[in-house]
Amino acid sequence: MVSGLLLTGAVLAPAGATAAPETFWPLYQNPYVPVQLRVHDLMSRMSLDDKIGQMVQAERQAVTPQQAADLRLGSILSGGGSVPTPNTPAAWADMYDAYQKAAVSTPLGIPTLYGVDAVHGHNNVYGATIFPHNVGLGAAHDPKLVEKIGKVTASEVRSTGPTWDFAPCLCVSRDDRWGRAYESFGETPQDAIDNATIINGLQGRSLKAKGSVLATAKHYVGDGGTTGGDDQGNTEISEAELRKIHLPPFQEAIKRGAGSVMISFSSWNGKKAHGHRYLITDVLKKELRFSGLVVSDWNGVHQLNGNNDDLTADEVRESVNAGIDLFMEPYDAPKFISLLRAEVDAGRVSQARLDDANRRILTKKFESGLFEKPYADRSLQKDFGGAEHRAVAREAVRKSQVLLKNEGALPLKKGSKVFVAGKNADDIGNQSGGWTITWQGSSGPITTGTTILQGIQQVGGPRTKVTYDREGDGVDGSYDVAVAVVGETPYAEGEGDRPNGLKLDAEDLSTIAKLKATGVPVVVVTVSGRPLDITSELGGWNALLAAWLPGTEGAGVADVLFGDHRPSGKLTFSWAESFDQLPINVGDGKKALFPYGYGLTYPKT
Ligand code: BGC
Numbered sequence: 288m289v290s291g292l293l294l295t296g297a298v299l300a301p302a303g304a305t306a307a308p309e310t311f312w313p314l315y316q317n318p319y320v321p322v323q324l325r326v327h328d329l330m331s332r333m334s335l336d337d338k339i340g341q342m343v344q345a346e347r348q349a350v351t352p353q354q355a356a357d358l359r360l361g362s363i364l365s366g367g368g369s370v371p372t373p374n375t376p377a378a379w380a381d382m383y384d385a386y387q388k389a390a391v392s393t394p395l396g397i398p399t400l401y402g403v404d405a406v407h408g409h410n411n412v413y414g415a416t417i418f419p420h421n422v423g424l425g426a427a428h429d430p431k432l433v434e435k436i437g438k439v440t441a442s443e444v445r446s447t448g449p450t451w452d453f454a455p456c457l458c459v460s461r462d463d464r465w466g467r468a469y470e471s472f473g474e475t476p477q478d479a480i481d482n483a484t485i486i487n488g489l490q491g492r493s494l495k496a497k498g499s500v501l502a503t504a505k506h507y508v509g510d511g512g513t514t515g516g517d518d519q520g521n522t523e524i525s526e527a528e529l530r531k532i533h534l535p536p537f538q539e540a541i542k543r544g545a546g547s548v549m550i551s552f553s554s555w556n557g558k559k560a561h562g563h564r565y566l567i568t569d570v571l572k573k574e575l576r577f578s579g580l581v582v583s584d585w586n587g588v589h590q591l592n593g594n595n596d597d598l599t600a601d602e603v604r605e606s607v608n609a610g611i612d613l614f615m616e617p618y619d620a621p622k623f624i625s626l627l628r629a630e631v632d633a634g635r636v637s638q639a640r641l642d643d644a645n646r647r648i649l650t651k652k653f654e655s656g657l658f659e660k661p662y663a664d665r666s667l668q669k670d671f672g673g674a675e676h677r678a679v680a681r682e683a684v685r686k687s688q689v690l691l692k693n694e695g696a697l698p699l700k701k702g703s704k705v706f707v708a709g710k711n712a713d714d715i716g717n718q719s720g721g722w723t724i725t726w727q728g729s730s731g732p733i734t735t736g737t738t739i740l741q742g743i744q745q746v747g748g749p750r751t752k753v754t755y756d757r758e759g760d761g762v763d764g765s766y767d768v769a770v771a772v773v774g775e776t777p778y779a780e781g782e783g784d785r786p787n788g789l790k791l792d793a794e795d796l797s798t799i800a801k802l803k804a805t806g807v808p809v810v811v812v813t814v815s816g817r818p819l820d821i822t823s824e825l826g827g828w829n830a831l832l833a834a835w836l837p838g839t840e841g842a843g844v845a846d847v848l849f850g851d852h853r854p855s856g857k858l859t860f861s862w863a864e865s866f867d868q869l870p871i872n873v874g875d876g877k878k879a880l881f882p883y884g885y886g887l888t889y890p891k892t
Pocket residue numbers: 365366367404453505584585780
């Protein structure tokens with residue numbers, strides 16, 4: 288067994304190793320020793336407080352690097368929109384390095400694991416390449432491309448420091464009313480399974496390879512199945528149904544080696560996932576043999592007693608004993624630590640449970656190469672938001688467009704006279720959606736990129752005469768075609784729930800009406816995180832293209848509008864005929880306006 292081995296760092300340093308043998312002491316600092324032994328050696332040197340600290344994650348705004356080190360915190364996160372000033376890759380790397388420097392200066396020198404939500408590119412950082420949200424990637428049906436997106440995202444993340452990404456969301460969204468529907472690849476488990484390739488892209492050949500980050504399959508389990516599409520709500524289905532619809536993407540993620548799993552805020556038949564020992568320990572860890580680390584969601588354990596207020600000892604005990612390893616406690620890390628310490632001292636949480644958690648967390652730290660290379664890999668910054676990365680995003684945009692109706696108005700002709708209107712035509716914030724620069728996202732020129740209007744101008748080229756007015760004013764019968772880019776404005780979890788309807792707003796309807804009044808053919812492009820309720824308008828439109836939330840590369844939409852790329856996307860969500868039909872999912876016998884799998888193209892020329 289491990290403890291019987293007489294290994295020393297010096298003995299195991301192979302010939303040609305550059306560092307002096309002394310630097311490989313103690314054993315766990317020796318990169319040539321197998322990870323399991325390093326973990327074992329390190330844990331044998333850790334105090335109870337070291338182990339408890341290792342299990343806790345705080346928000347960067349709540350703790351300075353020194354405070355994090357003093358608390359022996361295992362992890363730090365930047366929540367949505369939690370960024371340094373200025374919000375540049377260099378400032379991120381400085382910030383990250385400061386936490387890392389403090390962590391490696393503690394007596395045991397355990398590096399920190401820094402996590403971010405890079406859910407469609409490294410979306411918190413100004414100037415990052417922003418990819419389509421998962422709803423669009425699902426429609427593209429190109430798992431290899433999604434893997435490439437993971438690779439690009441990981442490289443941009445790692446260039447700024449963090450080595451952990453809270454992505455992908457493998458949620459199977461069963462109800463369009465849910466504000467996180469766009470984080471889902473589709474309404475069937477197969478959509479998430481197919482695109483779990485993003486995990487391989489994020490994690491690379493190995494976690495310690497250049498430009499790799501630890502991926503997170505989230506949110507375990509049943510987040511997309513809540514009644515009414517209520518965010519953080521209750522998933523009221525049988526175990527057979529849970530296993531059939533919501534579990535398979537996690538099995539796939541484990542097969543692909545996903546290093547972490549995040550627990551869902553939601554409940555399963557009235558019991559919160561964050562306290563669900565059966566789901567976390569029995570199913571995830573034992574039955575599915577998940578060997579990575581389980582992380583809680585933002586203050587998730589605070590909800591266990593039925594309210595979201597103060598953290599209590601019962602909540603700490605219940606969630607630790609349920610099997611969560613690392614606790615996202617943005618603002619309450621010190622309190623979590625003292626409550627957990629008291630529970631351990633009272634014998635209500637076992638040493639074995641703490642050891643299981645520490646083993647899982649430390650294993651990922653060693654595998655990520657953090658002990659050898661704790662600091663940001665700034666050499667990757669030269670590609671950050673660069674042309675090569677943006678080309679991958681544009682390809683994804685192109686392939687994610689779904690053509691739903693076309694009476695010949697598309698493709699647009701280069702050299703024609705095109706009028707463009709609509710609140711989402713020239714707005715990088717709107718086309719990027721939530722989780723962009725800020726948590727909920729926002730309208731306006733929030734980051735760099737190409738708007739859909741700019742894309743139309745570029746792809747149309749100098750021969751095409753493009754006129755733009757947001758409200759559609761100034762349009763007349765002299766145009767060959769009018770394009771209205773309409774739909775949703777940014778939102779994320781909670782704020783995006785739509786229990787009352789999914790219709791176009793008054794501004795969109797009035798813009799479209801002005802275009803229609805001229806008698807020229809009207810093309811509608813919807814920018815949205817989900818199917819909208821458009822049945823009553825559709826008859827008056829000559830073409831309809833679903834652009835989803837394309838991100839910063841709006842030229843990809845124009846590539847399809849002009850036919851440089853023939854539309855190839857297919858729906859991974861049943862497009863409801865009416866709002867009262869929700870939830871609607873393939874196989875449920877309801878008749879959709881556009882069924883799952885639908886998508887037109889242009890005739891070959
Ligand atoms: C979300 C997670 C996210 C976390 C950290 C939570 O509110 O549900 O998906 O990873 O915040 O930002």
